[in-house]
Amino acid sequence: MIPLLGLLAGIVVGIVLEPSIPQVLQPYLPIAIVAAMDALFGAFRAYLEGTFTDRVFVVSFISNVLIAAAIVFVGDQIGVGSQLATAVVVVLGIRIFTNAAAIRRALFHA
């Protein structure tokens, strides 16, 4: 319940306050969001399986976002930024789909 409320509160805060992201960080925002979605789905699945832990979630979320952003950053420096961004999206996308399928099975038994 807390995460869901927090999520909604965050969306409201984002819309109301409209914090401006520094120009330098803007290219990494979409990647960070995909990594965040991956962490969220993973956490929800762990929650359904009864293994969810706050600390692991926090650590995995932060490290996911940082690593994804770092991969894209390094890619930008060596000229393959968009390709590496695609790679990150593909890998995280596969994980999101797999986790979503497991969540669906656990929730609806289908």
Place this chain on the structure above:
Amino acid sequence: MDLLNQIIRQPVDPDYAVVAARGDEPVRGRWVLALLAVIIGALFAVAALQTTRAAPALKSERSELINRVQNAEREQDELRVRLTSLSGEIATLRAAALGDDDASGVLETRIEALDPVVGNAPVSGPGVLIVVDDSPSATADARDRVLDIDLQVLANGLWQADAEAISINGHRLSSLTAIRSAGDAITVDFRSLTRPYRVEAIGDPRTLQAQFVESPAGAWWNDLAQNRRMRYEISDVKQLDLAADPGMVLRHAGKATS
């Protein structure tokens, strides 16, 4: 493949299982979780806001650029009209300056004979119309597109077939006209063309088409039409009107030695 299998087999962070197996996790740090949830929500909102905010800006930038291009083109057309009227004025002044003695008469005949040939005067008469275009599958294979060299070969073939005047999509060719590609488009006289390419040539209606087809250029285009399925249509036209090349300028002038 092993990497992908690994991703599918283990989509959840393995640490969850490790910590749960240890079973000694105290309930604390709820506020960190809430804070993180707020941050994630804010991330979503900010990204969505930025994308929707950037869309109209990009659109207006684009239309602004299109506007500028259209303005520049209009200005260019106006300048061309002015150029034509000024050239007419020059011709009148030249005729007045030459007077009507014998030497001037000779000069005027030479000017009249040379003007249509070099592209400085509009010409009309019978000729051929050649329409060429990319093949229908051009999007799949870049080699199926008409290139600048194809149009160059076409124009040179027409000169070879004794064409007196040629224009491509309304741009008169002179001996100084460049046909080259710039980006995706072919330019003639540095103005880009749009497909299909209509090449008009004035010449002897009895021989022009036959000579062109027999020339190397005709063979080149036959090959393109058959092997690359490009559009290539030749037809005789009774009356063609080709404008003068507006790019003609006076580059060199000397005092008449008479």
